[in-house]
Amino acid sequence: MGTKVKFCGLKTPDAVRLAAELGAWKIGFIFFPKSPRHVEVPVAAELAAVARNLGLETTAVTVNASEAELAAIVASIQPDLLQFHGAETPDHVDRMKARFGLPAMKAFSVREASDLDAVGPYRGIADFILFDAKAPRGSELPGGNGVSFDWSLLGGLQPRIDYVLSGGLTVDNIEEALAETGAPFVDVSSGIESAPGIKDPAKMRAFAAAVRRHDETQALTRESVA
Numbered sequence: 001m002g003t004k005v006k007f008c009g010l011k012t013p014d015a016v017r018l019a020a021e022l023g024a025w026k027i028g029f030i031f032f033p034k035s036p037r038h039v040e041v042p043v044a045a046e047l048a049a050v051a052r053n054l055g056l057e058t059t060a061v062t063v064n065a066s067e068a069e070l071a072a073i074v075a076s077i078q079p080d081l082l083q084f085h086g087a088e089t090p091d092h093v094d095r096m097k098a099r100f101g102l103p104a105m106k107a108f109s110v111r112e113a114s115d116l117d118a119v120g121p122y123r124g125i126a127d128f129i130l131f132d133a134k135a136p137r138g139s140e141l142p143g144g145n146g147v148s149f150d151w152s153l154l155g156g157l158q159p160r161i162d163y164v165l166s167g168g169l170t171v172d173n174i175e176e177a178l179a180e181t182g183a184p185f186v187d188v189s190s191g192i193e194s195a196p197g198i199k200d201p202a203k204m205r206a207f208a209a210a211v212r213r214h215d216e217t218q219a220l221t222r223e224s225v226a
């Protein structure tokens with residue numbers, strides 16, 4: 001299985017179509033008004049319809065959204081995954097999964113080894129665990145900051161889990177990130193943009209190609225060892 005890529009913060013039908021063409025695992029829509037990637041629900045509903053027609057799965061990314069907000073998002077865009085990128089409790093994530101009948105991804109911000117301890121209570125609840133960097137001081141965004149963290153910390157995860165790696169990934173560091181972590185899933189937002197909130201088709205293509213290169217190298221290495 002190759003590395004699965006989630007392109008996050010898409011705002012245009014062209015970006016959605018390109019993500020599908022590049023074989024993205026999922027795309028994400030940001031529902032957080034302070035973000036340059038924020039989309040209003042009706043716009044996201046149109047984008048989600050484009051994705052659905054192309055067989056591409058969508059993710060609703062929210063930050064401490066109320067149950068009513070989530071209900072409105074789910075009813076309109078019918079996402080395939082709920083991404084919780086705030087301080088949502090395990091109980092809340094569990095209840096939202098049950099209420100909407102959808103899998104959940106919980107984001108955790110990492111700066112030091114002890115930050116990984118926060119994952120424990122979500123094991124068996126969150127279907128996917130995503131690691132992002134801590135927001136820089138003064139940032140109003142809990143994600144989408146284009147900041148990476150010390151990937152070697154993830155080697156300390158006990159027990160080991162398949163996680164989604166995110167935070168400051170770009171075409172320039174994705175191969176190193178994958179070599180270091182072996183993450184089966186990656187999530188990229190600002191690293192495929194020409195300006196905040198503006199996806200750059202050339203960067204999307206280059207990122208997907210770099211992931212493919214990594215996967216091919218891995219496959220060749222496995223063959224030569226066998």
Ligand SMILES: O=C(O)c1ccccc1N[C@@H]1O[C@H](COP(=O)(O)O)[C@@H](O)[C@H]1O
Pocket residue numbers: 008009028030032035036037038061062063085130132141142143144145146147166167168169187188189190191
């Ligand atoms: O992208 C955003 O603006 C955003 C806003 C609020 C919550 C999450 C957001 N994005 C998520 O942040 C990470 C990392 O982004 P980046 O690649 O460092 O720019 C990614 O998981 C997005 O899903």
